[in-house]
Amino acid sequence: MQRTTMDLWVGLFVVMGVVALMILSLKVGNLNVYNPSHSYTISGNFENIGGLKVRAPVKSAGVVVGRVTDIQFSTQTYDAVVTMDMDSRFQFPKDTFASILTSGLLGEQYIGLAAGGDEVMLKEGDKIMKTNSAMVLEELIGRFLFNKAADDDSF
Amino acid sequence: MPKRIVSNIRNIGHRTIESVWRLGIASRFFLLVLLKSGTSFRRFNLVIRELYFTGVLSLIIIVVSGLFVGMVLGLQGYETLQKYGSESAVGTLVALSLVRELGPVVAALLFASRAGSAITAEIGLMKATEQLAAMGMMAVDPVARVVAPRFWAGVISMPLLAAIFSVMGVYGGYLVTVVFIGVDEGSYWSQMQSAVDFRIDILNGFIKSCFFGVAVTAIAVFEGYDAPPTAEGVSGATTRTVVTSSLVILGLDFILTAFMFRGVS
Numbered sequence: 001m002q003r004t005t006m007d008l009w010v011g012l013f014v015v016m017g018v019v020a021l022m023i024l025s026l027k028v029g030n031l032n033v034y035n036p037s038h039s040y041t042i043s044g045n046f047e048n049i050g051g052l053k054v055r056a057p058v059k060s061a062g063v064v065v066g067r068v069t070d071i072q073f074s075t076q077t078y079d080a081v082v083t084m085d086m087d088s089r090f091q092f093p094k095d096t097f098a099s100i101l102t103s104g105l106l107g108e109q110y111i112g113l114a115a116g117g118d119e120v121m122l123k124e125g126d127k128i129m130k131t132n133s134a135m136v137l138e139e140l141i142g143r144f145l146f147n148k149a150a151d152d153d154s155f
Numbered sequence: 156m157p158k159r160i161v162s163n164i165r166n167i168g169h170r171t172i173e174s175v176w177r178l179g180i181a182s183r184f185f186l187l188v189l190l191k192s193g194t195s196f197r198r199f200n201l202v203i204r205e206l207y208f209t210g211v212l213s214l215i216i217i218v219v220s221g222l223f224v225g226m227v228l229g230l231q232g233y234e235t236l237q238k239y240g241s242e243s244a245v246g247t248l249v250a251l252s253l254v255r256e257l258g259p260v261v262a263a264l265l266f267a268s269r270a271g272s273a274i275t276a277e278i279g280l281m282k283a284t285e286q287l288a289a290m291g292m293m294a295v296d297p298v299a300r301v302v303a304p305r306f307w308a309g310v311i312s313m314p315l316l317a318a319i320f321s322v323m324g325v326y327g328g329y330l331v332t333v334v335f336i337g338v339d340e341g342s343y344w345s346q347m348q349s350a351v352d353f354r355i356d357i358l359n360g361f362i363k364s365c366f367f368g369v370a371v372t373a374i375a376v377f378e379g380y381d382a383p384p385t386a387e388g389v390s391g392a393t394t395r396t397v398v399t400s401s402l403v404i405l406g407l408d409f410i411l412t413a414f415m416f417r418g419v420s
Binding site: 001003006009010013016018023024025027029055 | 200203206210214254312314318321322325348349353357
């Protein structure tokens with residue numbers, strides 16, 4: 001086979017491979033959605049995180065604004081410390097409310113942020129004060145049964 | 156009776172020593188190839204020639220099987236997921252299984268049987284017809300001139316082939332689920348994009364395929380160089396290449412997966 005034809009084919013092959021890698025990272029993966037190079041870290045204490053996992057999205061109004069980077073158990077307060085990496089394009093007031101929510105019936109859990117009205121914004125290393133734990137099904141049923149029993153007594 | 160037991164045990168010992176000895180030779184050969192691969196980068200057209208034979212000629216089988224694997228994954232995934240009413244997650248299923256596992260592994264298995272066997276047969280036959288010895292006579296190092304370019308061509312083309320395989324699979328799944336069955340196109344792509352992470356899924360899959368590329372081509376060139384210089388020897392070496400590299404791919408895949416994806420949701 002001619003040398004130039006071979007070079008052409010090999011060139012085409014390499015270009016195809018590189019294009020495939022680019023499609024994988026841009027179209028299949030989420031490289032373009034979230035760029036962690038411009039980010040700030042905040043944390044929050046939750047009484048119960050339910051099934052929240054590292055890498056879970058942090059959403060506000062349904063838009064991904066950050067990701068959970070670390071979940072630790074604190075022996076001082078006996079609750080979970082969740083560290084979040086936030087996109088620095090999105091600034092939130094200091095009294096922002098963070099709650100652990102579930103997307104869909106069986107979906108993954110994420111942290112939902114509801115902005116407050118404070119003038120001061122959250123900065124790198126700040127702590128979210130107002131948090132709401134995840135719904136745990138057993139507790140929910142337990143509370144329901146308890147209320148039911150209390151209602152029955154009043155009759 | 157005890158005599159037979161003793162001879163059996165001796166047999167086991169002999170085989171163990173033999174295989175350890177062979178592993179040692181293979182490792183030394185691998186180091187030798189790495190040491191003498193300077194020539195293949197100075198004269199890169201040698202590698203380009205081999206890239207044509209290992210990479211370009213493997214394209215057809217990689218593209219076709221990637222497409223079909225993706226189509227089957229889409230079809231089967233849809234059948235199961237629609238029972239739970241979450242057929243929009245089929246994109247996630249197809250992409251994650253391809254990028255993490257099937258892309259690198261199936262592409263490597265195909266590469267081992269398509270290109271690895273060809274490398275072994277070529278080098279083995281060169282040895283059987285004393286072409287390698289003739290090169291040595293002309294003060295041309297056969298390891299640097301014949302073995303190293305083939306090794307590097309395999310190492311370069313394996314990750315590219317795996318990436319092409321994964322992309323074809325994702326589009327195969329798209330073809331079946333979105334175009335034929337009618338899953339929503341937006342949710343196919345968006346659920347996939349929210350679930351597939353660049354570093355954890357795509358980069359790790361890429362690293363996996365690099366490992367497989369090194370393993371398959373190292374086995375292929377060693378078996379070819381080590382083949383007994385007879386027709387029977389070359390055919391045995393070709394078979395051994397395919398069998399050994401398939402087993403090594405599967406074992407290596409388990410080890411790499413255990414390291415890469417442990418604790419990842």
